[in-house]
Amino acid sequence: MEFQEVVKKAFVIVGYSSVGKWDGELVYPIPSLWKRAASIIGEEGVEKIVGICLSPRSNQYFYTCGIEIDRVNFHKVKEDMTLHTFPEQKYVVFTHRGPAKNITATYGEIWRVFDRNGYSIKAGMPEIEIVRTDLFGKEECDD
Template identity: 70%
Template sequence: MDYQEVVKKSFVLIGYGAAGKWEGDWVYPIPSLWDRAASFIGEEGVDKIVGVCLPPRNDHYFYICGIELDSVDFNKIGEDMVLHTFPEQKYVVFTHRGNTDQIPATYGKIWREFDRKGYRIKAGMPEIESVRTDLFGKEESNEYEMEIWIPVE
């Protein structure tokens, strides 16, 4: 699986957030958060929607989906929205290509490669999923792409 190492500058994320979990009483808020974040499409300068998972690779998590800003802009924060700031961080970046129902399989490949190469997740840092706004509505096609950024030590 192809990937690259990237140092991402600090950023601010505003959007919609919710807690989720993979075990017990399963709670999966991610699709509804992406649906809500789609409301940003059409705003000037919004070319991608970003999802952030804290902590990565965990059964219990907090997920935020929205837009990335260079700095805090309180005028963009609407009702029921959250704002988080993240420091500069090194990531390993993978790309999922194809139907969204194959994203779990892509993550399986990512974690195998991640473990094989000896990468270690940087505690306290977000996992990032990024999709260009022109790909919204194409989630069930082979044209769909999502970047997956895993924070590393």
């Protein structure tokens, strides 16, 4: 699987958040958070929706789905949204191709690449998913 290292400048995410867990009684809020974030798509200048997972590769996590903002636009921040800031950091970037239902296979390959190449996620840093807004509603396409 191809990937590249990229230094991403500090950024702010505003969106909808929830806790989740994989072990024991499954709590999987991610699809509902993406559905809520879809309401942001029609807003001016929103070209991508961003999913943030803290702590990656963990049985329990905190997930936020929303948009990246460069300044606080109060008309975009609704009462039930959360806001998170992240410092400049180096990221390893992968691209998923194919239907959304195949994302788990892509993640399996990503973690194998991480393990083979000695990558680790710095404590407190997120796993980031970015989806272009023009792909919403096209979860079965190969893009």
